[in-house]
Amino acid sequence: MSSEIRYISHPHPVTGVTNSKLGVWCFLASEIMLFGGLFSALVMLRGGSTNWPHGFEVLNVPLATLNTMVLITSSVTMVLSWASLVRKDLGKYRLYMAVTVLLGLAFLVIKSFEYGYKFEHHIYPSKSTFYAIYFTMTGLHGLHVIGGIIVNAYFLLPGSKLWHKDPEQFTGRIEAAGLYWHFVDLVWIFLFPILYLL
């Protein structure tokens, strides 16, 4: 009895949240500061630059718009997969989660086309400070997408065994994974206009 960690499945009576939910929000707070540092760099570099290009003149806006759509669609399928678990429908959960993972992969494929196109034209991060920040921020965001896909794929396949043992804890985990995935979407929502449209 005594050696068990409390509030893994059930929310704490006072704070009203489970450990994993509070934990993932703390992690996201830290992520906000990580991207905050990069955005701060972007603002400072752009402010000091005299020849900063317009994103729409040098980057592929249609492709990025498509990617934005892909990512927000994956966000809604993610939240629907969680809602399916709340309705105790594991089949629907699997379907939505599979779509989420596929959309995540689609995002990466489209992104790699975008990068490939740049590399073909010998455009690397070292070309200018604009490309440096473009590759760094979208690259770091891409790493976050990869991380999210790994987590989601885990919960789609081996991780979903937990459903049969403790549905409540599993639903909590999917909510936590969802929070992370929405955050990745949220970062893109800012990256897209700032890098591509201005």
Add this chain to the structure above:
Amino acid sequence: MDKYYGWGLPIDISTHGHAIDRLINLLHVFMIVMFVGWFAFFIIALVRFRQRPGHKASYETKHFKAPTYLEIGVAVFEIVLLAGFSMPVWTALKTALPDKSKAVQVRVIAQQFAWNIHYPGPDGVFGKTDPKLIDASNPIGLDRASASAADDIVTVNQLNVPVSAPVLVQLSSKDVIHSFSLQVMRIKQDAIPGQSIPVWFEAKKTGQFEIACAQLCGLGHYRMRGFFNVQEQEDFQKWLAEQAPKA
């Protein structure tokens, strides 16, 4: 040179330095008074309340009012230090730049591990520089062909200035961050590549002093020493004439 330095603050030969020294001295008096008073209380408490037979700790805490007054006192004192002592000197250093026409103008361009000193020459205008022209014989990339560059004077590690005249330095760096430090002048300013930062001072005493680099700038940081010579006006003019490029 040794006569200027010893234990304690280096000699101050600047017109603004006394304000800095006054603040440093005031702060140290304050710090010592604070610490001695605090430490006395600390020792008394340790002796008086040491564990010994027949002595018991008391659960009820005596409430002291003094700390509150002390904290308010410290806060007020800090406001006075900030508004009355620190900001005036700092504002003067940063904003009350001397008029270009009246001041001795000089550019200081730091590099690993030397100070390049660039005087505009008799015409009072700096010649154009271009990083592409930089080589061992032209450390600042001065374009001698440009209009006002012909009479420009460039020295390495030798900064001469006249006494009792404002000097306006434009400070920059070719490679990494350095820090231009004239201890006797109570001047220290980072030299940041990509930026040109104005620094001004006025010497009130002649003598031979040194320029130090205060920011780690590489393996030779410790030997990035320059010479700082404050001269009488006529000696300074004579020195400038000697340094003038031979046509």
Add this chain to the structure above:
Amino acid sequence: MSGHTEAEIKKHVRTYIAVFAALAALTVITVAISYLHLSFGPALALALAVASVKAGLVALFFMHLITEKKAILWLLGFTVFFFIVLLTIPPLFHH
């Protein structure tokens, strides 16, 4: 999240679909604005405004911040404050 009833969830799902539609529409709008080639100031203001609305929708509905517990809102409040400090002070630094 055991407190959700079937009806509530259905309502939630409808909200999610509506939010999704709004996000898609806003994406189209922000791209359309960029084709107007406004000058930098207004373009930046509009782009950030649209992005903030989109981010707000994601955070409030997908991430359930609209019904979230105080502990988490406090945490985010502090974070956003420091985020703004980090974002504004360095660029303002040099005059």
Add this chain to the structure above:
Amino acid sequence: MSHHTHAPSADHGHHGEHALPFWRKYIFSVDHKVIGVQYTVTSLLFLFFGFCLIMLLRWQLAYPGQPLPLIGQFFPETQMISGIMLPEFYYQLGAMHGTIMIFLGIVPLAVGGFGNYVLPLQIGAPDMAFPKLNMMSYWLFFIGGVIMLASFFVPGGAAQSGWTSYPPLSNIAPPGQTWWLVGMAFLINSSLLGSVNFIVTIVQLRADGLSFFRLPFFVWAQFVTSFLLLLAFPPLMAASVLQLMDRVAHTSFFMPTGLVVNDQLAQVSGGGHPVLWQHLFWFLAHPEVYVLILPAMGIVSEIIACNTRKPLYGYKALVYASIFLGFMSFIVWAHHMFLTDMGITMSAFFQVTTMIISIPSVIILTTLVLSLWGGSIRFTTPMLFALAFLPMFGIGGLTGLPLGLTASDVHLHDTYYVIGHFHYVVAPGTIFALFAGVYHWFPKVTGRRMNETLGKIHFFFSFIFMNCVFMPMFIQGLAGVLRRMYDPMQYAHAQPVQPLNEFISVSAWLLGLAQIPFIINFFGSIWRGKKVENDNPWQATTLEWTAPTPPPHGNFAHPPVVYRGPYEYSVPNARQDYTPQTAKEVL
């Protein structure tokens, strides 16, 4: 609710810890106590290693250009030539001393070691909220540490651009700098996992009845510290990514246009900003100062309350002051950058915030010293170290004043005054508090006490030599002696005070010798120390002393219930002079 809890540690609880193989129990353990001990031992080794680096460096400062006797001949030619230290090696020693002491020594000891071991016990929890993350946190730290050590052996040696790694210098430095950045990335992620774990544990896993205002101050200090780690470290991660890009992908985040190195125009796109690094770096590194000092204050508070046998003076003031301190620490960072040409308004803003942050520090220090008044003070070894923390931290804090005001900072910036100032805060300050913590909690961890005589010898000599090392630095600083000088005799202004360098170096080596009694005591007492007579050898009130000694897996036989505040010492009309937090009635 117990039957569907699936934490890994819960499983261990059921099967009993004996079922685990050795490597699961002691190496890849998820038990917070094993991880705490791992952190403690690793970081003590790093502290010792970092101290050795500076003892080497001090030879060059005391006897510049003279061959290092005895051991000098064993160094390779890239570091010393016939025993004479090269500038390359000197600057590696300096940069790595700072990095190792802060990121691999003090923080992991204060947070990873003490935090991990003591915090769950003090809040009556069976473990941390996420035991597996806790294990990962340790191993990321370990890998980061190994990378930092390994960097000494790469071509060109370890990082040598100072622990602050200012670009563009660090951008053009040898490969050791890349290793430094990668090592930092591991350490940052390690502390991120740790801080998430600490926050969730404190918020969620407190024992029944243990409200926030019944928490021992140590837990509060760790709580605020965790927020600092959580929110201040990521910008340094961002900065490290940018510098890695600059070094590996040849971008120009910190390289302005028209850079000329060695008379060669740098082949980079330019357009970057060197000062950007300083912002992102100090956004972490100033809160980091409070990461170093807050846990120390927490340890000192515990020990003072226990050894004065009375409640702390103004517990709530302590708590509020530390929260305020944590908050303010985020908005003072640019006082490290007064000389980078900031505007008047900015410098005024940062001077004001710097003055404001001194107020909560004064409150904490005053509260702790007033706590002595009316007590019955036991001068045990941990108490001696805790008491010494107070004046030492006081000196460190006071000497921050001239550095926080721009006008006096002009003269003192980048001089030994700065070194004296922050070492007073972290060396005789924090490290004394950490020693106090080791002596205080050693009986709980091992079931044996450390030897008091050796402990007192360790204390008195450390106290004397610490001050002999750092006090003269203020005199050097006022005389204008600049830091990071390979040859201290270059400048005329440094020559008159050069005898101080010899004095400091000899004191530093003697300080090294003064640690021998501690090392003997620490290892000797594990096997030979006097066994504790019961679970609560110091007659303390907080929860960790109600657990069995050493605490088993899961910590408590029954989940503790708390009925009172943390420092109920000498309650009137009680039979004994301490009332544990778990006592329903005053005993």
